[in-house]
Amino acid sequence: MLTALMRGVDQPVSIEEVEPLPAGPTDLVVEIEASGVCHSDISAMRGYLGLANPTIIGHEVSGTVLEVGTEVRGFTPGDRVIGSLVPQCGSCSWCLNGQTHLCATTMSVRERVRARTSDGLPVTAMLGLGAFAERMTIDQQLAVKVNSDLPSDQLALIGCGIATGAGAAMFTAGVRPGSSVAVVGCGGVGQAAVQGARIAGAAQIIAVDPISLKREHALRNGATHVVDPAAGGTPEQVRALTHGRGVDVAIEVVGIQATVLDAYHSARRGGTVATVGIPAPDTTISLPATDFFRAEKRVVGSYYGSTQVRTDFQKFADLIEAGRFDAESMITHHYRLPDVQQAFDDLEAGGVVRGVIRHD
Ligand SMILES: [Zn+2]
Ligand SMILES: [Zn+2]
Known part of the structure; x- marks a missing residue:
């Protein structure tokens, strides 16, 4: 074999x-x-x-x-x-x-x-x-x-990228209708997070990525705004797009300190930060302690998008077949x-x- x-x-x-x-x-x-x-x-x-x-x-x-x-x-x-x-x-x-x-x-x-x-x-x-x-x-x-007639390459994506990304928005972070979401890192998993936020009813989805191809993809997948981190600090650009407030939910899909901090500072006071990216082993993430306490942000790890595979894989397949994902x-x-x-x-x-x- x-x-x-x-x-x-x-x-x-x-x-x-x-x-x-x-x-x-x-x-x-x-x-x-x-x-x-x-x-x-x-x-x-x-x-x-x-x-x-x-x-x-x-x-x-x-x-x-x-x-x-x-x-x-x-x-x-x-x-x-x-x-x-x-x-x-x-x-x-x-x-x-x-x-x-x-x-x-x-x-x-x-x-x-x-x-x-x-x-x-x-x-x-x-x-x-x-x-x-x-x-x-x-x-x-x-x-x-799964019961599905989808092409096998689309079904395969459900098993990691879609579950991890869309699940982070829909299940771990629990994006609510009308909310604002930033996705930091827009590879395959980040694109799925953008779509998960769209399906969950987010009013504003800000896609952050240094690569223009990925920003363009995110716009096609439902992002309402894009941010190039090279054009100025990510949190500053996100706040400028949210009346100075920051987003309700920030989803980090890179796995390094700098982007976790970008996501953290992009979230509003009382907002949720979900970390999806896989960090290098034996690394730690530092957060500003006073702000963490005062701003009461919820920082949560998102493992496999909190997906319950036995029921959710079929739902993802159905969303794809229905043209919703x-x-x-x-x-x-x-x-x-x-x-x-x-x-x-x-x-x-x-x-x-x-x-x-x-x-x-
Ligand atoms: Zn994977
Ligand atoms: Zn078990």
């Missing part, structure tokens, strides 16, 4: 054949149809996610079930599925309390060995998925069935599996909103 492997931190992607291991009783074997290329894949290659190498990278994925294990319930061959970045065990206290995105069983299903390299090394799969491959063997807790325009590049490194290079160069590897 052809895969894109991470062999070690900061090494280039290795395209190679591996020998898949037999599926277990709770596993599904899925024919991969499309896998999105996400900045988290690059974060993984840099060692930010602490993956056990070699590992099949890629995590934003849709496909069709080929085989089901003897203990699998609720899936049959032919089902269309989207990979979930987190499992849903259904029985831990988080799952039982409506926070399946924080399920406690993550490690047991993510760390399984799924294949062997030609030189005999055990191969794991990124987040238990491993989307840059022809097939994947995944625990049933990582699969979400534009997934098609988010996809600016298509690639084949051997071109994963090129896809990463293009993403880093900044000219890509979302690239998708197609396997058909």
Whole structure:
């Protein structure tokens, strides 16, 4: 089976054949149809996610079930599925309390060995998925069935970029009708946050990004204003657009101190700041303590957009099918599996909103 492997931190992607291991009783074997290329894949290659190498990278994925294990319930061959970045065990206290995105069983299903390299090394799969491959063997807790006729590349985006971005606006930050929202960082996840804010009824959506292509995309996706951080401080520009007040909700989608502060200072007193971007490991975020106290801002981490995958993935698919969420325009590049490194290079160069590897 052809895969894109991470062999070690900061090494280039290795395209190679591996020998898949037999599926277990709770596993599904899925024919991969499309896998999105996400900045988290690059974060993984840099060692930010602490993956056990070699590992099949890629995590934003849709496909069709080929085989089901003897203990699998609720899936049959032919089902269309989207990979979930987190499992849903259904029985831990988080799952039982409506926070399946924080399920406690993550490690047991993510760390399984799924294949062997030609030189005999055990191969794991990124987040238990491993989307840059022809097939994947995944625990049933990582699969979400959807009823949809959407193209597979649009379905794949639901699994990470759309859930993380739109979910941050709709679920974590709880954008309300008529509110004002700033999105700091407008790659694929940021574009999804802009659309999530639009669907939630925001009156004003300010898209902040230094790259003009991404600002233009954001305007097409429902942003009402754009801010180029190079043209002056982001908070100053956001306040100028909000009668000096700041936005009700600021969503940070970069993951570094400077942009978290930009988002923080762009939010109004009493506003909400949601951080979505993945920070480098062992870094900390500092906030001005007096202002944090006096301005009573709510600063909240947003993990996977607080998405409840079993119900929300179908809702996202329905929103796309109804023309209410534009997934098609988010996809600016298509690639084949051997071109994963090129896809990463293009993403880093900044000219890509979302690239998708197609396997058909
Ligand atoms: Zn991702
Ligand atoms: Zn759980």
